[in-house]
Amino acid sequence: MFDEKKLKELKHERQRWEQTTLPKWLKQSCERKSDFHNHSGMPINRLYTPEDISDMDYVRDMGFPGEYPFLRGVHATMYRGRLWTMRMFSGFGTAADTNKRFKYLLKEGETGLSTAFDYPTIMGYDSDHPMAKGEVGICGVAIASLRDMETLFDGIPLDKVTTSMTINGPAPMLLAMYAAVGDKQGLKREVLGGTTQNDNLKEFFAQKLCIFPPKASVKLTTDVIEYCARELPRWNPVSISGYHIREAGATALQELAFTIYDGISYVESTLERGLKVDDFAHRLSFFFASHNDFFEEIAKFRAARRLWAKLMKERFHAKNPRSMWMRMHIQTSGCTLTPQQPLNNIIRTTMQALSAVLSGTQSLHTNSFDEALCLPTEEAVRVAIRTQQVIAHESGVTNTVDPLGGAYYVEALTNQMEQGAWDYIRKIDDMGGAISAIENGFFQKEIADSAYLYQREIDEKKRTIVGVNDYTLEKDECPIEILRIEPKVEEEQVANLQKLRRERDNRKAQQALDKLHDATEKDQNLMPAIIEAVKAYTTLGEITEVLKGVYGEYKELIVI
Amino acid sequence: MQNRKKIRVLIAKPGLDSHDRGAKVVARALRDAGMEVIYTGLRQTPEQIAETALQEDVDVVGLSILSGAHKTIFPRIIQLLKQKGLTDVVVFAGGIIPEDDVPDMKKLGIREIFGPGTSTEAIVKYVSDNVPVRG
Numbered sequence: 113m114f115d116e117k118k119l120k121e122l123k124h125e126r127q128r129w130e131q132t133t134l135p136k137w138l139k140q141s142c143e144r145k146s147d148f149h150n151h152s153g154m155p156i157n158r159l160y161t162p163e164d165i166s167d168m169d170y171v172r173d174m175g176f177p178g179e180y181p182f183l184r185g186v187h188a189t190m191y192r193g194r195l196w197t198m199r200m201f202s203g204f205g206t207a208a209d210t211n212k213r214f215k216y217l218l219k220e221g222e223t224g225l226s227t228a229f230d231y232p233t234i235m236g237y238d239s240d241h242p243m244a245k246g247e248v249g250i251c252g253v254a255i256a257s258l259r260d261m262e263t264l265f266d267g268i269p270l271d272k273v274t275t276s277m278t279i280n281g282p283a284p285m286l287l288a289m290y291a292a293v294g295d296k297q298g299l300k301r302e303v304l305g306g307t308t309q310n311d312n313l314k315e316f317f318a319q320k321l322c323i324f325p326p327k328a329s330v331k332l333t334t335d336v337i338e339y340c341a342r343e344l345p346r347w348n349p350v351s352i353s354g355y356h357i358r359e360a361g362a363t364a365l366q367e368l369a370f371t372i373y374d375g376i377s378y379v380e381s382t383l384e385r386g387l388k389v390d391d392f393a394h395r396l397s398f399f400f401a402s403h404n405d406f407f408e409e410i411a412k413f414r415a416a417r418r419l420w421a422k423l424m425k426e427r428f429h430a431k432n433p434r435s436m437w438m439r440m441h442i443q444t445s446g447c448t449l450t451p452q453q454p455l456n457n458i459i460r461t462t463m464q465a466l467s468a469v470l471s472g473t474q475s476l477h478t479n480s481f482d483e484a485l486c487l488p489t490e491e492a493v494r495v496a497i498r499t500q501q502v503i504a505h506e507s508g509v510t511n512t513v514d515p516l517g518g519a520y521y522v523e524a525l526t527n528q529m530e531q532g533a534w535d536y537i538r539k540i541d542d543m544g545g546a547i548s549a550i551e552n553g554f555f556q557k558e559i560a561d562s563a564y565l566y567q568r569e570i571d572e573k574k575r576t577i578v579g580v581n582d583y584t585l586e587k588d589e590c591p592i593e594i595l596r597i598e599p600k601v602e603e604e605q606v607a608n609l610q611k612l613r614r615e616r617d618n619r620k621a622q623q624a625l626d627k628l629h630d631a632t633e634k635d636q637n638l639m640p641a642i643i644e645a646v647k648a649y650t651t652l653g654e655i656t657e658v659l660k661g662v663y664g665e666y667k668e669l670i671v672i
Numbered sequence: 673m674q675n676r677k678k679i680r681v682l683i684a685k686p687g688l689d690s691h692d693r694g695a696k697v698v699a700r701a702l703r704d705a706g707m708e709v710i711y712t713g714l715r716q717t718p719e720q721i722a723e724t725a726l727q728e729d730v731d732v733v734g735l736s737i738l739s740g741a742h743k744t745i746f747p748r749i750i751q752l753l754k755q756k757g758l759t760d761v762v763v764f765a766g767g768i769i770p771e772d773d774v775p776d777m778k779k780l781g782i783r784e785i786f787g788p789g790t791s792t793e794a795i796v797k798y799v800s801d802n803v804p805v806r807g
Contacts, residue, residue, distance in 0.1 A: 231688035231739055235715075243715070246744025247688050320690035320714055361693050447693070451788050484788055485770060560696055567697045571791040580789040594770055597740070670713045672696050672703075 152365035160520035191510035203228030203253035207263035228252035238653030248602035281323035283310035317555035319356035328663035339639035358401035361563020369536030393435035411525035413471035556671035689739035701792035722752035
């Protein structure tokens with residue numbers, strides 16, 4: 113990218129600076145630390161210059177937005193054309209409670225829905241299962257059947273919004289319910305747009321909400337990818353997720369590498385079904401966390417885009433440029449929020465959101481300032497949306513494409529991040545792939561070690577967390593309102609579910625479950641049978657039980 | 673009774689939530705401080721936790737929960753520990769437990785509650801100071 117002669121001149125000048133100007137400053141006052149590094153443990157230099165990116169070739173390594181290798185963005189005009197989707201993850205109480213919150217968020221300017229389910233739903237338990245006691249509607253919305261789903265989207269035309277659903281093991285069931293609601297609204301399947309998280313691999317080492325063993329889980333993920341490629345062309349069947357990997361304690365580099373590797377695994381499992389890469393790869397989407405180290409995050413997102421493009425082109429021989437696009441959703445990092453001085457979280461979230469926007473994300477969730485304490489109140493969630501709106505409309509950062517492109521530090525760190533991820537990819541390839549890496553505890557150990565190290569740094573005050581290990585208050589009183597879910601939610605939901613079981617055609621429900629059992633045993637794509645089962649108003653728990661009967665249940669591999 | 677110096681701790685994850693980062697970090701910190709630590713893994717029922725506490729003959733039980741179900745689950749665990757005669761076992765908890773719930777939880781018999789931001793040193797110190805070493 114730079115002229116050889118000019119580089120030599122630069123090197124000479126740098127050496128001069130290091131011998132003359134710099135020592136004077138260091139003599140006056142030494143640097144705050146002897147070693148500066150980011151969360152991934154990469155040493156950070158004092159200064160970056162063209163020397164640090166002298167190997168780069170602009171056209172080859174950066175290129176133009178909307179063109180390979182997509183470092184500068186997947187769209188040519190980025191936010192000058194359309195802003196990112198402001199998608200707030202929400203869900204609590206009954207379907208009716210969350211329906212009300214959805215409508216509130218849409219009114220306040222949200223441009224896409226994102227559903228948080230409660231733990232029983234996520235684990236495939238009906239709301240009246242013994243394991244569900246005390247958990248119904250607490251951390252998300254309780255959805256036990258199509259009837260709940262109808263209530264959840266009541267008055268929301270599914271051809272006018274896109275909906276993301278954070279659901280993994282039961283993704284086929286929830287997608288089936290969503291498609292069934294679309295059918296009831298008289299919509300064609302091809303107009304339904306949205307995303308199912310459906311990334312089961314990361315469950316085994318990050319989010320850990322696993323129902324079925326790894327191979328069966330990947331089979332179900334792949335069923336959804338295959339089905340969507342044929343029937344739901346606007347649906348993102350999987351959101352390959354680094355977010356939970358990061359929240360579980362991974363570094364930015366580990367998040368990047370392990371997420372990309374999960375993506376590789378789904379491409380491979382779908383190719384095995386006989387689909388061509390360009391039949392489905394354009395609908396694979398990604399989900400990352402945006403943590404505290406501003407430039408490290410930016411480097412991670414940008415590296416992810418270039419790395420994925422290269423993989424799709426070189427390893428999987430995709431021809432359609434869209435198959436090489438990494439479209440991403442980013443969420444600000446929940447684990448960086450503190451219950452101490454909770455208003456400080458607004459500032460953290462703003463910076464994390466800004467790094468996501470400066471990196472060209474397609475979609476963004478900003479956390480609410482009260483989320484280290486409870487599910488967000490209306491006020492808190494409004495501030496979170498406003499944060500995105502202020503960045504979008506007031507800061508000016510949306511006026512040009514990839515505003516940080518070409519910055520020496522950013523490009524050098526992006527290259528370093530990509531290189532580190534390639535090293536991990538080779539290592540996991542050598543291990544025999546993602547399932548082997550899960551079974552031998554590799555991912556789990558890597559993440560647990562990083563989580564422990566991070567906490568040690570905080571405990572030893574090598575890392576400052578404002579309001580937690582420094583700048584603390586004598587008495588940290590909680591000045592904010594707390595959202596509480598009342599126990600009557602569980603009673604109401606259980607009563608609704610039991611009413612459904614009485615009212616539905618139980619013969620028809622049983623037949624649908626038998627048919628599903630048969631399809632599971634024959635190893636068919638289960639989506640058609642699951643759609644039929646949800647339409648017969650079988651419950652999520654009943655469907656999950658059928659699948660457990662054939663696949664068995666996952667038993668956790670404990671790695672501390 | 674066999675002479676024993678090391679404190680035995682059970683770190684347990686009741687409820688359906690899967691946020692085990694804190695539980696694992698605490699388990700490791702207690703282990704590094706020289707204690708014997710048993711970690712149950714995720715989604716343990718109150719019955720499983722009480723049974724493990726009995727079988728493993730622990731001095732202390734640390735409960736980690738972030739799902740908000742503590743008001744349903746903690747009373748059951750305490751009741752089962754009592755039923756098994758484990759009244760000397762020190763029970764502490766961590767996770768997301770709203771301040772308003774803390775008095776009720778303490779009344780119940782949860783001796784201490786550590787919220788997010790607590791240093792591992794504080795937890796190690798608490799356990800060392802509050803669990804009499806049996807000899």
